[in-house]
Amino acid sequence: MSLNLVDTTYESYANLPEYISVNQVLIDQIDLDGVRRVADLACGTGLLSGLLLDRAPDVAICGVDLDPEQTGIAGRTFAGRGRLLSGLEAFRAEGAKGACFLTQSADELPLEDGEVDLVMIGNAIHLMPDKDKFLAEVARILRPGGEFIFNSLFYVGTFPEGSEPIYTEWLKQSAIILDEKNRARIAAGEPPIPRKRGGGGRAFAKGWLSPEGWAEKVAAAGMTVTSVGRSESIISRSGLQLIGAYGGLAEVLMSGYPVDIAAACLFEGVDRAFDEMGIESVPRYWMEMKARR
Template identity: 30%
Template sequence: MGLIETEETNQFTFEPFAAHHFYTEINRALVQQALAHLEGQPREQPLTIVDMACGTGAVTRLIAEELTRRGRQARLIGVDPSAEALRRAHKSMEALGMQAEFIQGESEDLPRIVQNVDMAFFCNAIHLVADKLTAFRQIAAILRPGGIFACNSAFYEGTYVAGTERFYRMWTRRAVGWLRKTHPDIRPSRETKAQAMQWLSPEEYATLFRDGGFSRVEMTQRQVSISLDAWKDLGQYWLFIEGALPGVPLPIGAQALAVAVYEAGQELGVQEVPRMWLQMVAIKDA
């Protein structure tokens, strides 16, 4: 994916958003859905599970918890391009007394890191990948025949619950208004295009999975309620800031989005905004 890590981006992380209860629960549901496919397999058989783009380990911890609950042994490997995120992930796993390996790398490094994997997770990041078909093929290449790949996204065609589009428009408009008032010299750039995010429909994802070497795909869509506080935390994440207010310095963009989200909520009379989450579990050709 080639996302550039800097000291500044390390101050504007995804971690506060990932700490919200709804986020934990939506990812826990995906982990449970994927692990349910192992029911028929002997419990004593050790597994190899990879958590790609693991970040600070929010999903890695959920996988470890769920494996313990099911009495399964696994070699659990978290992979992420950010050294700082991996340091935090390692620390939090140690604090919980759980075992996992954390390796710095991109998705294209996977075949060098691991082979014959039982299960791979790629949570809340597939929408950031420009060439999804190549990514699916790379993942299929490291999975054993019949191996399982689970991913999810809240940036796809169908993510907006009817009637909520106004909230997103108003949030951006209020942020730009705040900038004009407090920093008249700073404007979102029309030239600086943030990393293009291509939103696909569930049907388009299903086609890509099949073309990528997966025979069966399970798709579910779940509605979650996201509080204004959680939206505020998402607005402190550097990738979100760059997408919403391209070219605006991160600290100022974060401030603009934080003020604006509550203004938008107040104007619309809402404390939370519902959104759909696409959960996908695919099984590699046997």
């Protein structure tokens, strides 16, 4: 696998049927009664926005993501579908339908108090550096009675019993591949793969909360938790390859290494680990939570 063939954006994974179906479950749970304006926080390439617009074509969505590459992809995709709103003014216009995408941190939103009827955040709440600040921002922009809904693959309880060794083997094999690449470079007279010290992972096993921990925080932000659920998903070989190749995770799992090299190692590491263990997929639980302001 040549390095420049690894897609480090979130687009390929977000397009996989196994990822779409789990997010469809989340979207199908939304009570659409009275929903006109929606915030899709850490929207990535706009998967949740697209699924919601399929179910509720008349809503206006403000998608927000920190990464301009993801919002750029979302903007182009929605423009192609004729569903792009040009910005906040268009989102606020009477009768607006579609989605706009802003490059912005989800914990400091350009939205007014009580401006939206629904806030959703798909598989990203675990990435928020200050969870309380983020939840306070969610509560601020939601109108009283509005719904908050999220899911996450990174929480305490995500690993079905017996599955953790598969993830450990994957990381081990990815580290071996990195070492092989390094040795090959040195043997060819090239400088070793550079590594920045410091930093450290935000998403992986650090600061993860249990569903109970999340429910407490949501309640402390002034919202009432209405349901806590769990879905089992099966991550296929190719699915885990695309997850590993996603730059946002690669920089956490192989912190300090150039993202494209880390992504390529994690991509290749899946084949080695799965072959070693004689498996084709790995199970994983998703947490789903709903609350009302």
